[in-house]
Amino acid sequence: MTSSWKKTMKIAVTGAAGQISNHLLFMLASGEVFGRNQPISLQLLGSERSREALEGVAMELEDSLYPLLASVKLGIDPHKVFEDADWALLIGAKPRGPGMERKDLLDINGQIFVEQAKALNEVASRDCKMLVVGNPCNTNALIGLHNSPDLPARNWHALTRLDENRAKCQLALKAGKFYTSVTNVCVWGNHSTTQVPDFLNAKIAGKRASNVIRDSQWLKEEFTPKVANRGGALIKKWGRSSAASTAVSIADHLRSLYVPTPAGDCFSTAVYAKGNPYGVDEDLIFSMPCRSNGDGDYEIIDDFVIDDWLAAKLKESEDELLKERDCVGHLIPGAERAVCAIVEDTMLPGEN
Numbered sequence: 499m500t501s502s503w504k505k506t507m508k509i510a511v512t513g514a515a516g517q518i519s520n521h522l523l524f525m526l527a528s529g530e531v532f533g534r535n536q537p538i539s540l541q542l543l544g545s546e547r548s549r550e551a552l553e554g555v556a557m558e559l560e561d562s563l564y565p566l567l568a569s570v571k572l573g574i575d576p577h578k579v580f581e582d583a584d585w586a587l588l589i590g591a592k593p594r595g596p597g598m599e600r601k602d603l604l605d606i607n608g609q610i611f612v613e614q615a616k617a618l619n620e621v622a623s624r625d626c627k628m629l630v631v632g633n634p635c636n637t638n639a640l641i642g643l644h645n646s647p648d649l650p651a652r653n654w655h656a657l658t659r660l661d662e663n664r665a666k667c668q669l670a671l672k673a674g675k676f677y678t679s680v681t682n683v684c685v686w687g688n689h690s691t692t693q694v695p696d697f698l699n700a701k702i703a704g705k706r707a708s709n710v711i712r713d714s715q716w717l718k719e720e721f722t723p724k725v726a727n728r729g730g731a732l733i734k735k736w737g738r739s740s741a742a743s744t745a746v747s748i749a750d751h752l753r754s755l756y757v758p759t760p761a762g763d764c765f766s767t768a769v770y771a772k773g774n775p776y777g778v779d780e781d782l783i784f785s786m787p788c789r790s791n792g793d794g795d796y797e798i799i800d801d802f803v804i805d806d807w808l809a810a811k812l813k814e815s816e817d818e819l820l821k822e823r824d825c826v827g828h829l830i831p832g833a834e835r836a837v838c839a840i841v842e843d844t845m846l847p848g849e850n
């Protein structure tokens with residue numbers, strides 16, 4: 499410790515022996531996410547099956563000699579691993595297996611999030627922030643939120659930053675510009691194939707993206723599905739879900755909350771929609787354009803332009819999330835048990 503270092507931040511990570519974590523943990527420990535004056539403790543949750551692998555991860559972290567890494571704690575009991583956590587990065591979730599219905603996946607992963615949220619509610623720091631990565635992440639986060647009544651609802655996030663990064667990449671490629679010139683890109687809604695990458699409010703080198711890419715057909719009919727299906731396209735190439743780019747986007751997500759958002763820019767995160775200015779059902783975790791003062795908190799930007807096309811797309815994603823919520827009514831305290839009516843296979847980017 500040097501006198502300029504901040505108080506150690508405790509970061510709990512689930513799915514800690516998995517591929518995403520294998521990239522992310524080293525980024526966190528190096529200081530490139532929270533800053534070179536922010537020591538961290540890693541509290542890693544694995545399963546009985548991954549215990550040995552988790553020990554392997556810890557050995558590699560030790561051998562990397564990161565000065566900012568104050569300690570590494572391993573465990574398989576969330577009540578122990580989440581103790582005093584300032585952040586919980588909830589990456590672990592079951593992938594859909596052969597023959598498994600969507601509602602089964604919602605149910606299986608939902609149960610994991612009930613248990614983890616209850617543990618966070620009991621033992622985490624009272625201002626703990628949660629980022630859900632495990633799919634279906636929006637609905638898992640909603641389940642978590644309703645099972646952690648003593649933690650602030652606004653502290654629950656679901657990751658849509660990967661979708662934002664994918665959208666920026668496609669806009670930059672099409673415009674022939676470097677990706678840093680692409681700003682103010684929000685991906686709205688569900689992290690699923692109904693997600694809505696917003697080219698209406700996006701800017702390229704400070705100009706409206708649609709004034710730089712003067713091809714409305716491409717924007718609506720190629721760009722939009724390409725971003726929404728990118729996870730699936732990647733699985734076809736790799737034979738597994740994105741890992742490195744997901745880890746990078748988690749790092750980007752976290753950094754966005756600790757660095758003030760530049761004027762005229764935004765970042766995407768799926769957050770609790772209560773009080774949102776866009777008329778989205780208030781009891782959903784819905785991705786929206788946000789900005790931060792750099793204090794770890796955020797506000798929803800209220801002046802994004804919504805035209806008829808964008809409004810109709812937002813409604814589709816909202817409807818899908820309402821159906822997902824109906825399917826997990828039994829996991830939400832006080833909710834009515836509703837009928838699970840997911841018909842179309844549109845839930846995860848990687849599953850179409």
Ligand code: LMR
Nearest residue numbers: 729739740846847848849
């Ligand atoms: C992604 O967007 O790459 C993943 O969420 C895909 C998936 O279904 O695992």
